[in-house]
Amino acid sequence: MMKAKDIQIKEIPLDPEWCRTFVSDVSCGGQVTFTGTVRNHTGDRKVERLEYEAYVPMAMKVLEQIIDRAGERYPIIRCAVHHRLGSLELGTSAVVVAVAAAHRKEAFEACMFIIDELKKDAPIWKKEISPQGDEWVSSRP
Amino acid sequence: MMKAKDIQIKEIPLDPEWCRTFVSDVSCGGQVTFTGTVRNHTGDRKVERLEYEAYVPMAMKVLEQIIDRAGERYPIIRCAVHHRLGSLELGTSAVVVAVAAAHRKEAFEACMFIIDELKKDAPIWKKEISPQGDEWVSSRP
Amino acid sequence: MKLFITCFGPAREITGQRQLELDVPGVTTAGALRSYLLNTWPDFRSLDVVRVAVNQAYAEDDLTINEGDELAIIPPVSGG
């Protein structure tokens, strides 16, 4: 039974340690935290920065549904998903997914499930700003 | 090719955010951090606190070998493994494993591999302090 | 029936607008709206998938659209 979940989509820097602390629970043996950061390349393409936008109210709902589905599959106790918007420099955190469960295997699997589903379904878009030209990421042929 | 690894076994509180920051790298799309904390139960057994001890110089070597094996299996770029010793209250962080790789799947798998191997091979022991009596954890029949 | 449709990410660049205002007879389901968009702006065909959201949820093609619904074009997402 999930005790608490926290979903945030925001323009200001993310705080992975806040997420990790939010999901900490004495009934849990551990937390798994994934932090997605802006990488300086995509394949051979050099990346200078990323610009994120979202359909925010729908994204909040989709993320909540994803967390609930994770909770049906895995006995997770607490969960936080934060996503950044706006123009992000290299190395900046774009997304944090933190999960706590009684046992680590389930925490790892739930964390992977949530970030995979987020990337498939959350109405959020990023544009790569690159010397080779700007491009919306998944619209590339 | 692994750029950096950091192994610490210490008596003072761990800092998961330090580990996450240590493994951050602009060539990586993300970091996965596992933090193992002291749980208030093991099955039906109530736990009051844990006492950790280690064969420190050997544990340092074993952890380094585990990280190197992880680096042979997965293209991880940076890695930190910190382990706490001494008497730990409920909720306290006992171990942190942080891994960065270009792609998240590999970071998740490498992080799981390292914590699994650590639990199998690192010469570290914990004793559960419980109202039902104190017990070394894995020596239980 | 007047429809207001928000265009996100690459959809905004394809239509040239963030908000579309349409009044097209026959566009009464999510599927009909999708077809209308693909025919009107053929660049949508270069995307892997174009989904329509009705009232902040992904819509199946047979979902009926009503006046006043919140509509959005959802090009391939790339969060995370």
Next chain:
Amino acid sequence: MKLFITCFGPAREITGQRQLELDVPGVTTAGALRSYLLNTWPDFRSLDVVRVAVNQAYAEDDLTINEGDELAIIPPVSGG
């Protein structure tokens, strides 16, 4: 040959000492040391596994022990 053996975790409670000092003819391999320990302190048999470390590495049973080696008894580990 005098051997100094450090006992960790539950091994310390079984032998009652953190440091053992042994001088037993015939104990010249890691396996012989393991057998000696299991015979001398039968409580070791209640553990799933008892490993011997020589110079800070797990030792196979046939590894020869030399005077001055750093020896340790490694009962089942439980880190993390």
